Amino acid sequence: MIFVPRLFLLFSLFSIVFSHESVDSHLLPRPLILEYPDYKETHFKELKEEIRLQCTSWRFAVEANNLNPWKTIPQECADYVKDYMTGREYVIDLQRVSEEAMVYAKTVELTGDGKDVWIFDIDETLLSNLPYYAEHGYGLEIFDHGEFDKWVEKGMSPAIQPSLKLYDEVLRLGYQVFLMTGRNERHWGTTVENLINAGFRDWDKLILRGSDDHGKLATIYKSEKRSEMEKEGYRILGNSGDQWSDLLGTSMSSRSFKLPNPMYYIP
Amino acid sequence: MIFVPRLFLLFSLFSIVFSHESVDSHLLPRPLILEYPDYKETHFKELKEEIRLQCTSWRFAVEANNLNPWKTIPQECADYVKDYMTGREYVIDLQRVSEEAMVYAKTVELTGDGKDVWIFDIDETLLSNLPYYAEHGYGLEIFDHGEFDKWVEKGMSPAIQPSLKLYDEVLRLGYQVFLMTGRNERHWGTTVENLINAGFRDWDKLILRGSDDHGKLATIYKSEKRSEMEKEGYRILGNSGDQWSDLLGTSMSSRSFKLPNPMYYIP
Known part of the structure; x- marks a missing residue:
């Protein structure tokens, strides 16, 4: 169960970084993690996919000029x-x-x-x-x-x-x-x-x-x-x-x- | 070798559909296909990834208002x-x-x-x-x-x-x-x-x-x-x-x- 706190930490980081962009944490695919026995690998794959999703969405917001002025990338x-x-x-x-x-x-x-x-x-x-x-x-x-x-x-x-x-x-x-x-x-x-x-x-x-x-x-x-x-x-x-x-x-x-x-x- | 023509056909389709957006076919990851023994699977993965890439790029062009008026999605x-x-x-x-x-x-x-x-x-x-x-x-x-x-x-x-x-x-x-x-x-x-x-x-x-x-x-x-x-x-x-x-x-x-x-x- 060592990965649960880290998972939580990383998801929390997401909520902070993307906080004003309202990524509700209840939308994150948590149930999947409990379904699989190969726990670690699944977890990291999910997390990687989540990062890809969020960052693609952020990049779209950049290109569509939807963001407030920003100083650094997330x-x-x-x-x-x-x-x-x-x-x-x-x-x-x-x-x-x-x-x-x-x-x-x-x-x-x-x-x-x-x-x-x-x-x-x-x-x-x-x-x-x-x-x-x-x-x-x-x-x-x-x-x-x-x-x-x-x-x-x-x-x-x-x-x-x-x-x-x-x-x-x-x-x-x-x-x-x-x-x-x-x-x-x-x-x-x-x-x-x-x-x-x-x-x-x-x-x-x-x-x-x-x-x-x-x-x-x-x-x-x-x-x-x-x-x-x-x-x-x-x-x-x-x-x-x-x-x-x-x-x-x-x-x-x-x-x-x-x-x-x-x-x-x-x- | 049954997949080569189909691969070629699909890549050709890409060139037609995205033709005015200049997706040079020489940029497509052809060498990879020959490197792997599990030919079929690799090929379809590559192709799927290629479609994801091209369609994401198309979607960006939509959202950044870079496209000429279009009537249907590719x-x-x-x-x-x-x-x-x-x-x-x-x-x-x-x-x-x-x-x-x-x-x-x-x-x-x-x-x-x-x-x-x-x-x-x-x-x-x-x-x-x-x-x-x-x-x-x-x-x-x-x-x-x-x-x-x-x-x-x-x-x-x-x-x-x-x-x-x-x-x-x-x-x-x-x-x-x-x-x-x-x-x-x-x-x-x-x-x-x-x-x-x-x-x-x-x-x-x-x-x-x-x-x-x-x-x-x-x-x-x-x-x-x-x-x-x-x-x-x-x-x-x-x-x-x-x-x-x-x-x-x-x-x-x-x-x-x-x-x-x-x-x-x-x-």
Whole structure:
């Protein structure tokens, strides 16, 4: 019976971690544990399955923008998020959003006056910081600006390949490509170099956070920039980003594409 | 070797169904099949796992609003969607979004002038049509207006319990509760009766599609109604819906909550 207290402890942890998400413990499959003689194995299988269920549900809430701002991923989901980010699921999700965006990009009839715009965010949209996050628990550690800036200055973020494919297609179709990032403008040089080395080329605008934009929420900063674009006569037809703050707010794009990112949240 | 052609056929089906989502078949775990002596079992496990992966990815794309309008669920995902809708995953997801909405609802400081509004959609948000969809392949069949209308007229849609909990809390906190549905106003009587029998009470407005709203996309119809509310001085603070067309458009709510629904898409 040594596993009962541990089971209870782990289920209690669940109730704490997911407490404001109301996972009623009476819904957990406790009876099953008593039914089987191979007690340990069944128990751990059940627990593993329960973690997969809860963390998948949490990830859905992230992607559907249902969560209040969060600072780290749930501790119980550490392995889950790692497996997701390093396995095929992340790749498949990235491919799907890229392909869906391409289907849409082709259906839009462009006016060809140089005012048809597609906006791309940079981090976790065009460039991947997975090597950095692999060293920092895939979102389990609280975000460290200083450490992340050091990583950015290395200029070694690889391209997200499905996004590069979309990027090239969008260029080929004749869209103006605007890059808009939360990166500070002091990273301008490294960012340009990194983008080019990763295969991105011929963008029409690259917008970084200037001194006026400090302290602004990303949603506000990005909405303001989109509003300026509209005032200049641009039509924002497509927008790709891994954060809802890339996509929501004012002067929203005709269609937005949300890339997966269960590692961090930018309000 | 009888399973090789079937394997190939199934993988080919994948490529067709998910074709515009670019699931490169070279990414599928073919080598594994040759590694094991217990060929059949391994193969079917792999295939089952592959279907789970692809359908989960598809469901994410649905919930993140990345897909072009779709009329039916992918055929390969029939069992997956059924299992999701009838199992614990759907319940857990519903509970999470309800709890997150409650956390938010409590943080908003209401002015108490009777202008603080929470909007609820009805179908698959307050009331469940799962009994109907269970009889129609959980989204595998093309939507049949006539058949669905007959179901609606029975007035037997049960409450989505986590939404009822949110509904009661939102009322208790002092929000004005506005119900806004794509249902035609000829269903007014049955809808009121169904809502009351399911436990919903004391709403402040119930908006159904009138004759002026026919043929309008849901996004347009709902945006227009929200815009009218704003003109009347209402502040839309919360909005709960299972379709992105309940939530996006103009006069959007301060916060929106997307309930899960992998069975159908309303543009």
